[in-house]
Amino acid sequence: MPNMSLVKNPMPSQEPDVRNKNFLEVALGYTEEQALDEAQRCLNCKNPLCVQGCPVNVHIPEFIAKIVAKDYEGAYQVIHETSSLPAVCGRVCPQETQCEMHCIRGKKGDAVGIGRLERFVADWHNANVSEAPAKPAPNGHKVAIIGSGPAGLTCAGDLAKKGYDVTVFEALHLAGGVLVYGIPEFRLPKSIVQKEVDGLKAMGVKFEMNMVIGRVVSIDELMQEYGFEAVFVGSGAGLPMFMHIPGENLCGVYSANEFLTRINLMKAYKEDADTPLMPLKGKTVAVVGGGNVAMDAARCSKRLGANVYVVYRRSMDELPARREEVEHAIEEGIIFKILHNPVEIHGNDVGYVKSMTCIEMELGEPDERGRRRPIEKKGSEFELPVDCVIMALGTSPNPLIKSTTPGLEVNKKGGIVIDEAGMTSKLGVYAGGDAVTGAATVILAMGAGKLGAKGIDEQLSK
Amino acid sequence: MYRIVTKKVLTPTLVLIEIEAPMIAKKAEPGQFIILRVDEDGERIPITIHDFDREKGTVSIIYQIVGATTEKLSHKEEGDYIQDFVGPLGNATEMPGCKKVAVVGGGVGTAIAFPVAKKLHESGVHVDLIVGFRNKDVVVLEDEFRKASTNFFVGTDDGSYVRKALVTELLEEQIQAGANYDAVFCVGPMMMMKFVCKVTEKYNIPTIVSMSPIMVDGTGMCGCCRLTLKEADGTSVTKFACVDGPDFDGFKVDWDESVKRGKMYGEWERHKHEETCNLFKKEVK
Numbered sequence: 021m022p023n024m025s026l027v028k029n030p031m032p033s034q035e036p037d038v039r040n041k042n043f044l045e046v047a048l049g050y051t052e053e054q055a056l057d058e059a060q061r062c063l064n065c066k067n068p069l070c071v072q073g074c075p076v077n078v079h080i081p082e083f084i085a086k087i088v089a090k091d092y093e094g095a096y097q098v099i100h101e102t103s104s105l106p107a108v109c110g111r112v113c114p115q116e117t118q119c120e121m122h123c124i125r126g127k128k129g130d131a132v133g134i135g136r137l138e139r140f141v142a143d144w145h146n147a148n149v150s151e152a153p154a155k156p157a158p159n160g161h162k163v164a165i166i167g168s169g170p171a172g173l174t175c176a177g178d179l180a181k182k183g184y185d186v187t188v189f190e191a192l193h194l195a196g197g198v199l200v201y202g203i204p205e206f207r208l209p210k211s212i213v214q215k216e217v218d219g220l221k222a223m224g225v226k227f228e229m230n231m232v233i234g235r236v237v238s239i240d241e242l243m244q245e246y247g248f249e250a251v252f253v254g255s256g257a258g259l260p261m262f263m264h265i266p267g268e269n270l271c272g273v274y275s276a277n278e279f280l281t282r283i284n285l286m287k288a289y290k291e292d293a294d295t296p297l298m299p300l301k302g303k304t305v306a307v308v309g310g311g312n313v314a315m316d317a318a319r320c321s322k323r324l325g326a327n328v329y330v331v332y333r334r335s336m337d338e339l340p341a342r343r344e345e346v347e348h349a350i351e352e353g354i355i356f357k358i359l360h361n362p363v364e365i366h367g368n369d370v371g372y373v374k375s376m377t378c379i380e381m382e383l384g385e386p387d388e389r390g391r392r393r394p395i396e397k398k399g400s401e402f403e404l405p406v407d408c409v410i411m412a413l414g415t416s417p418n419p420l421i422k423s424t425t426p427g428l429e430v431n432k433k434g435g436i437v438i439d440e441a442g443m444t445s446k447l448g449v450y451a452g453g454d455a456v457t458g459a460a461t462v463i464l465a466m467g468a469g470k471l472g473a474k475g476i477d478e479q480l481s482k
Numbered sequence: 483m484y485r486i487v488t489k490k491v492l493t494p495t496l497v498l499i500e501i502e503a504p505m506i507a508k509k510a511e512p513g514q515f516i517i518l519r520v521d522e523d524g525e526r527i528p529i530t531i532h533d534f535d536r537e538k539g540t541v542s543i544i545y546q547i548v549g550a551t552t553e554k555l556s557h558k559e560e561g562d563y564i565q566d567f568v569g570p571l572g573n574a575t576e577m578p579g580c581k582k583v584a585v586v587g588g589g590v591g592t593a594i595a596f597p598v599a600k601k602l603h604e605s606g607v608h609v610d611l612i613v614g615f616r617n618k619d620v621v622v623l624e625d626e627f628r629k630a631s632t633n634f635f636v637g638t639d640d641g642s643y644v645r646k647a648l649v650t651e652l653l654e655e656q657i658q659a660g661a662n663y664d665a666v667f668c669v670g671p672m673m674m675m676k677f678v679c680k681v682t683e684k685y686n687i688p689t690i691v692s693m694s695p696i697m698v699d700g701t702g703m704c705g706c707c708r709l710t711l712k713e714a715d716g717t718s719v720t721k722f723a724c725v726d727g728p729d730f731d732g733f734k735v736d737w738d739e740s741v742k743r744g745k746m747y748g749e750w751e752r753h754k755h756e757e758t759c760n761l762f763k764k765e766v767k
Contacts, residue, residue, distance in 0.1 A: 191568070191701045193565070193566045230566050235570055236505050236570065256703075258702050259722055260704070264720070268720075272746075281698050281699060281703070294524050296747040298746070418702040419702070420701070
């Protein structure tokens with residue numbers, strides 16, 4: 021008999037007023053009792069719509085049924101069949117717009133907490149199973165993966181399972197891409213990413229750090245001189261976007277990428293770190309933008325002791341961030357200045373930010389994407405005293421791969437063009453993730469990594 | 483991990499190290515840079531390539547001991563390893579069609595001027611190499627400079643070696659004497675580059691400057707290294723030194739902004755350097 025409670029089991033979390041002063045994980049994860057209770061809310065639909073809502077089509081009712089049967093490792097194996105990074109997805113996927121949006125229980129009451137259950141299963145596996153995954157028999161084909169973010173790791177995992185000889189090339193000194201430089205420790209502990217990377221290594225995947233492909237070796241050289249039969253480009257999004265307003269290059273104006281990289285990858289949140297960050301204790305920070313990256317930057321600033329505004333030009337309803345992130349940010353004391361847009365940043369005489377002029381906005385007619393267009397309210401400008409401004413406006417593709425790979429077609433925005441099999445305009449070169457789509461989510465990048473792996477496998481096993 | 487093959491202490495604060503990095507050595511070109519980390523949890527710092535040996539598979543850099551990271555690096559000896567060494571990054575220096583150029587270097591910038599001068603000189607370009615130092619104690623690499631140039635000019639700020647002259651004065655003398663340069667390449671402290679551009683702009687000689695802003699990833703991801711180029715029509719555009727540079731048209735660079743951005747962590751760095759020095763002193767005791 022299923023559990024017919026209309027509400028999902030709440031996620032145990034650190035108290036807002038405690039967690040906004042530390043970098044430890046916010047959500048603590050279900051206990052076994054909570055997981056069992058929540059799992060019993062799944063109706064095990066014959067035609068599970070949740071699976072269609074998942075970019076990598078995890079067999080959701082199947083893994084939940086294993087939880088009900090207390091076969092947690094079995095549940096993990098079901099997820100692992102289609103997802104290389106369960107512990108990551110259980111934490112950072114926007115489930116409310118994917119699997120859980122389609123859940124039949126959501127029609128009346130809350131959807132089943134699929135993401136929370138996925139996390140429970142993955143954490144159970146990490147805590148209780150230490151044996152390395154089996155190393156598959158080699159099939160003799162060599163594949164190079166460029167970038168070790170979610171797209172690259174997924175592609176590497178899927179190919180390694182089939183016996184490919186996979187080498188992942190990473191430009192930074194640590195594997196994980198946005199999972200290590202972008203997403204903060206309190207949302208995704210780095211030890212979890214490391215476990216996923218170690219799992220791939222155990223399956224035989226090789227990782228080469230400090231390799232900026234396009235500079236030290238080109239894609240053509242990888243294929244012609246190093247014997248790689250196929251290449252997957254998962255190099256991620258590139259350069260941060262700015263607003264092109266006066267004062268944007270003052271000291272104290274960061275792109276969210278720089279701010280988060282200093283904190284996450286370079287550990288600048290620790291007092292004795294070698295990499296500096298401007299001191300934020302008692303200071304005022306304005307984060308411009310409304311996506312997940314903006315929430316991450318705002319919540320990091322709060323933890324470093326700042327008074328934080330999120331400045332966003334539309335209303336709360338249009339915030340592109342995951343609902344949970346917005347709720348967490350509000351609980352932690354971050355102030356949302358919605359329907360506001362910066363027009364100028366002012367500096368003091370030594371070049372540091374001292375204030376930002378904002379203008380009030382109102383919403384007009386919907387644009388082509390259906391979002392109501394923000395319009396400036398004439399004469400409503402006012403000056404907001406701030407010490408630091410973080411621009412979280414998205415990114416544009418890094419030009420490096422394109423400029424060093426003759427014959428690689430890109431679109432108007434600079435994103436790599438691929439066909440339905442994930443292949444670029446160059447034979448044997450596949451691509452996916454933000455390098456193709458521009459800034460998107462971890463799970464979409466993983467879906468693209470899967471598609472690339474499938475395309476490569478079909479080409480090379482012919 | 484990357485091995486230090488040779489180490490030469492050029493002056494008390496200027497050190498040359500040759501690093502084993504065959505893949506980078508194979509591709510490196512004058513004007514490009516590398517990013518290094520000394521140890522686990524270390525900071526990523528960009529340093530321009532001084533020289534490379536494709537056969538030996540090594541890349542040389544010259545660094546000035548100015549902060550905690552370079553202080554730690556200076557305690558690494560021949561045979562020791564550094565954690566990370568990434569490159570070659572940025573675009574190589576290009577001066578197409580030039581037959582006669584001046585290469586101007588100041589301070590640690592002379593280390594970067596060297597490979598550019600050498601490459602141009604080897605390809606048959608007339609190279610006047612003009613370098614400036616604070617005083618005679620910090621004059622370095624003179625023999626190498628002479629070999630890499632047609633004419634070599636050196637000045638010191640206090641006149642303790644050769645003559646008292648700033649690089650701007652040495653450069654302007656040559657221009658006035660009819661040197662007729664097709665272009666000038668300039669690298670060194672920001673203020674020096676700014677004033678070199680003021681001279682060359684008077685004579686309308688195209689001037690390329692090699693910028694070295696603060697960087698974090700150095701691969702086109704964080705945007706820390708951005709600078710403003712002012713166009714003739716009054717508009718301005720943001721560029722990223724790591725992927726668009728490090729070379730830029732010196733007449734267009736917004737120098738005041740770049741100088742201020744370069745000092746952003748100055749106070750912090752001085753403090754951190756002191757702390758690190760004290761740690762090393764304690765170890766010695």
